[in-house]
Amino acid sequence: MSDAVWKRDEIESPCINVCVIHPESRLCTGCLRSIDEISQWSRMTPQARQSVMADLPGRQALISKRRGGRKGRLSRS
Numbered sequence: 001m002s003d004a005v006w007k008r009d010e011i012e013s014p015c016i017n018v019c020v021i022h023p024e025s026r027l028c029t030g031c032l033r034s035i036d037e038i039s040q041w042s043r044m045t046p047q048a049r050q051s052v053m054a055d056l057p058g059r060q061a062l063i064s065k066r067r068g069g070r071k072g073r074l075s076r077s
Contacts, residue, residue, distance in 0.1 A: 014033065014056055
């Protein structure tokens, strides 16, 4: 089979197939995009996608802080 069959013009995406939405930030823990960004991705302009991609590294802190375990849950009640 020819390698040409597997070459496709894919839209650049930060998706790493770890699709879990963080409950507080509402961001995907894999790619750090919001639900709206994920759903609109294929319809975004290349410039809009680049803008989101540039913003992604700064979002890591929004999902990596500890939530406090049991004590954190009790204090939110």
